[in-house]
Amino acid sequence: MSPVVSTISKDYELKIINTEVIVPALPMQQRILSLSNLGLTIPPVSVHVFFYYKNHLTRTFASTLSHLKTSISKVLVSYYVSAGRMVTDSIGLPKVHCNNKGVRLTQAYAAAALSQLNLYNPDESVQGKLVPSLSKPFQEDGIPFFAAQVTEFGCGGIVVGCTLDHRVADAYSANMFLTSWAKLCRNDSTVPLNPSITRSILCPRDSPAYCAEINNMLIHDAIQSAANEEHFQSLIDFVEIAKPTPVLAKIYCREDDIQSYVLLSSGLRFSLYEVDFGWGKPTFGNYHFP
Template structure:
């Protein structure tokens, strides 16, 4: 296992050097792209991702910057939706005006070395620094949906930070874009997935009808407010942890029943669930939820959706139980609840029902219940959503100067539920990097666990020092 020391705790100043707009090399005919019913399930939140590259480069920073701009302009021809603007129609539904207005591209400089970044605490080192904010929504041509910031560090290192509007793309779609951008940047001639952006493929059935379980998972209106300008309440805190492959395997082995085991994600989620309800605030009678993001691409092939579909194809099933049961039952029991929740949604009928459900509620907003706080706070325990980033080839995003040293998502959203996203670590041995956005008391439960396996990410581990 890589050495894990106390995380560095230093601040650094960021200077904006230049801001410009990158437009597609080939301008597309302007048109309006309606959002699909699955896009409309996503609240107005931004998703951030940043790629860290360590010095030395085979080219100067100025050359690398020029290379990134040129390749970005080229990749926006296929991914033209990222160069568009979000607008609202006459009944209040968001749509994308594909108008070639382009992507804001910011150049910045930090005198500090990369080794000074406290990546364990992204609220300090990432938010408002490594990743850009989308422009304010009060603009004549609509709201930008994608932004890029490239930072040169005093040590010669470089960080590429990107932000996208979640209503336009899920993480799967964003990773298609990053992979294609990197291939164009390094003149890689191997085939990449050209995005399929047509939203009509996710149309409702002629007589929209939804199964009963949709009513248990989604609600027609939720009082929860989301904001892109201040996307997370101060009570929630972001952290990045390291999870060693041996501990992942041990969790899976210890959760076996009758020789059978759940997936690594199911077992990890069950382990996390137990930790989060161990705080003194959670009473045994409280009802607790854990949601798992399910991608529907492989379940909708019969209606014509393909692996290169660009947009949101997500559903958020959740398991629930009272805290007393979760605490007292073995790990395989909680993992089984999570497995059953995933299985209930991982099929074509579920996604088609969800599309139909949204159709019958327009223009009233629909949100997943895992997002929303319960009316009876006395009986409601913690809720957390676990996303799945383990299939994304984040460390293949090589723009021509080598693979990134470290990559992480940053998603400080405005829901009352916590958020957790595991991705593969740069070590490449099966260990994980785990981004978390949770209440402080839940993070304390993780960090004071006597059998603690989630450890702070450090510069020694990342070899950035």
């Protein structure tokens, strides 16, 4: 379905009703996890994903919100890493502290209709309004890895906007988290996939080595070589030896001497229509890099 463009989309008013922290339904054992070598190449970058749902709710908005809170508390039992906080070790490396601090959930209201939003320009209609920020601590509990905002519109539609810390969740794992949350919310009996936090599969080899060309690949060479295990193992070894600066920083800084970028993402395989929380499948959804 094609989105409808409106000239007033950037001017609609949004009211924040409430923000709270949701913790795992069961207390999980606290632990410290190291980032993998691939994770160390990623700077503190937030990734947004949002879903639009039409007005065909089978329950009141208050009941919908209650189901979302209960189900996200349950899914955090398996995805307890998402309920943690980032800390720094003695040599300055980031670590994940799995401390059950929880995730942030915001309730909002907009009198506008979904049809008034300019979906062709999420910087205008979504950023700063329909997706929450991870940049500020809430109630002095530190900055979470995940935050969600549920916005009710005057037309009866709903937007669920989520923000994730990319150091902890790539597109594939974000997909697992969101679809598992949706299944629990709609009481789907299918057992959700449990995440793997095993770091051994991303460890450098005993004698780390990488091809010198890995630092200067042409686009077609990069795409072709990225499809095999040796390429990723070389990347892991490259980080172990070279200790490069986070790579995404160069993409977002847009250095003057570089005119264009190619960003490969597993988000292409994102199961959009599996994110059904129980009131119907999303009409539209997308990732958004601010």
